[in-house]
Amino acid sequence: MPVTMQRYKLAGMNKKQGPIGVFDSGYGGLTVLKEIIRELPQYDYIYLGDNGRAPYGIRSFETVYHYTLECVQHLFNMGCHLVILACNTASAKALRTIQQNDLPKIDPGRRVLGIIRPTTEVVGKHTRSRQVGIFGTAGTVNSQSYPIEIEKFFPDVTVYQQACPMWVPLVENDEYSSEGADFFIRKYIRQLLVQSEDIDTIVLGCTHYPLLAEKLRQYLPPDVQLLSQGSIAAKSLADYLERHPEMAAKCSTGGSREFFTTDDTETFDRQAGIFFEAPVKSKHLSL
Structure with missing residues (x-):
């Protein structure tokens, strides 16, 4: 169902300070929030995980857009002037439409930022061979967001992508460090590297994947470096706030x-602690 402006009241929040909102379809965005807090501990944060409708990676562009906009609106209603989409699928499938079509109608003074662009702005500084790999969900890979954005900044870099549909379930079922995970780690590594033997930099294009980094390094060539988005997004946000003092x-x-989930809070708290590496106490949000 389309999200309509009539369903929301912004309650005059423009005149008040508010927390920074961080949104993800589930748990993975907590790896980003953790790094943002490390970089910018002074700010207030609200995290919203739409676990009740996850995963987003297998859903259509239209569905992801409507789900994401609905959650962004809720964060605006909680007082957020700035929202970070700490979700690759939402950044790939919803961010541009929200920025260009919805924000001017909702409130031109608010901002929604994603995590794909900050990564693509720096990836060319890491690769020597100019051959870059992307591990991502099917939704992120199919969107072609990474190749499109990387070409804007580094047109000499060739991008190879590999969808890894089994990795998120492995992480969310706490099987990511088990021996059973090795089969799917090796499988997707082979499928990516067979595309080019010269790949020397791989972007973990899903916020769940940092939990797999240790196993990935066991099976990757030693000279291949992994880029996780958390620290990149955190530094990019710090730079953004420095360049935009009005925000x-x-x-x-x-x-x-504060932490909110659209699903069961007990399950969220248990799983979230793995991603956030600290105890989490969430509240339920009904959509």
């Missing part, structure tokens, strides 16, 4: 963290 002034600085 930084709208972000409250009490050092608080």
Whole structure:
């Protein structure tokens, strides 16, 4: 069902400071939030995981767009002036439409940022061979967002992509460090590297995948480097706020963290602690 502006009231929040919103379809965005807090601990943060409708990676562009917009609206209603889509699928399938079509109608003073662009802005600084690999969900790979964005900044870089549909289930079922995970780790590595033996840099294009990094390094050639998005996104956000002091002034600085999930809070708290590497106490949000 289309999201309509009539369903939401922004309650005059423009005049008040508010937390920075961080959104993901599930748990993976917590790996990004963890790095953002490490880089910018002074700000207040609200994390929203749409676990009740995850995974997004297998859903259509239209569905991901409507789900993402609905969650962004909820974060706006909670007082956020700035929302980070800490989800590759949402960044690939929904970000541009929200930025170009929805924000001007909702509130031109608010901002929604993604995590694909910050990664593509720096990937060319890491590769020597100019051959880059992407591990991602089917939705992110099919969107072609990484090749399109990388070409804007580094037209001499060739991009090879590999969808890894089994990796998110392995992580979310706490099987990512088991021996059973090795088969799917090796499988997708082979399928990527067979495309080019000269790949020397691989982007972990899903926020779940940092939990697989240790196993990935066991089976990757030693000279191949892995890029995780958390620290890149955190540095990019710090730079953004420095360049946009008018937005930084709208972000409250009490050092608080709140967590919301559209699914069961007990399950979320248990799983979230793995990604966030700290205890999490969430609240339920009904959509």
